[in-house]
Amino acid sequence: MSELSSAVQDQSKAERVYDELRRRIRELTLPPGAPLRKEEIALEMGVSRAPVSEAIARLADEALVDVFPQHGSFVAPIRAEDVRESLLIRIALEVEAIRRVTQIADASLLARLEDNLSQQAAALEVNDLAVFYDLDEALHAAIFSALQAPRAMRLLDAARAPLDRPRRLGLPEAGRAEATYAEHRRLVDSIASGDAEFAAAAMRAHLAMVARAIDRQLEEIGSTKSALLR
Amino acid sequence: MSELSSAVQDQSKAERVYDELRRRIRELTLPPGAPLRKEEIALEMGVSRAPVSEAIARLADEALVDVFPQHGSFVAPIRAEDVRESLLIRIALEVEAIRRVTQIADASLLARLEDNLSQQAAALEVNDLAVFYDLDEALHAAIFSALQAPRAMRLLDAARAPLDRPRRLGLPEAGRAEATYAEHRRLVDSIASGDAEFAAAAMRAHLAMVARAIDRQLEEIGSTKSALLR
């Protein structure tokens, strides 16, 4: 048995459980409020309760899970305050990041960003929103990765997770993807310009639009599926 | 027995171990490179290895501890890259925070900030740098706490921890405390002005000075106590 599992074990079991649970929560396969029974999860994933506990502890850090000691662990409801706070963190990190990246951007980075933008345009052409969103995430990640700041990038990723759920719950808005593309276009152009203040303003404007979209989605969710909120 | 321990146990054992280890690492009681033997720590703190493991995992998240699987856990060396990244995170969060706080600051907050500044002046008067630094931290915390963003505040706290060690290791610089006080004075004034851009610039300037001071300390340490760095 161990020969097979060791082949997969480039990451620890706790890490695998963490990744899997996180994915399910972000995709709403595990909906807000769902109980996380450690025993059950351990059984399903073929591990013991210990790595499951560690995974849940990490998810609790990211506000994706609520742990009530001696009572139970549950997928966290979508709390407006958590979403606001995640946005604050995201804005802080991404605005500072683009400021710095603008000053160190080289041709190779700009080429990668342009390539991503082309793919975004192609995805829009065929109206594939799932791919478009992946590219959206990839663009932001590409900008950030130029900083060589893995820990900060992890924080950004953690901050983005709670923002995924309202987006997936709400209906896609007509024209929003096209508007997003235009904002991304401006982001890349502003990086190419080399003007940090200009780039920061572009990022801030972009994320303000993201914030407004999420607000509308929260409202939409609140009026129909309030059970998921609290 | 349980009556006594339950009285203390407003926080879990894992949390107590975490707090204690973190304190020792920040104060350099546990110097960079020191091995963290779980068994030993568990024995000393009167708990089992499980909560110690959880504490160490959390410290590894904050880059205060390096874990080498199947080999050992050690207090992380002071890595220039970690310090740089922590500063990036700190600047990002604090600049964004002061922008927002400036827009929502009320008289009560300003009064608290002014009170803190008075105490800073008093501490400088009697040349008590330890108290001055506590007040420094408290001032930043007071600004941030106005945001009602506990998770972001935790991130900020985590980002500050790696910056403590170079400061404590290096010699205090003549006049630096006085200069810091002046920068703090400008920070509070800029918040009172209500101009978010101005306040952000003041915070950025302040943290740039902090960064330069830390850089000098890193250099000083590097030339004399390089064992602690790598």
Add this chain to the structure above:
DNA sequence: AGGTTCAGTCTGGCATGTTACCTTCGCGCT
């Protein structure tokens, strides 16, 4: 003598048993 292999020892990761606590539900008391 130098290099290599292999056993010993130490470590963290994981499995599993135990404990203490919180919730709930049902029984008994008023």
Add this chain to the structure above:
DNA sequence: AGCGCGAAGGTAACATGCCAGACTGAACCT
């Protein structure tokens, strides 16, 4: 019938035992 109280079930937190991988050092081979 209503209300309080206590027992039971379920949970996270913790204790403890076990295992596999990584370094170390010594013996052996070249």
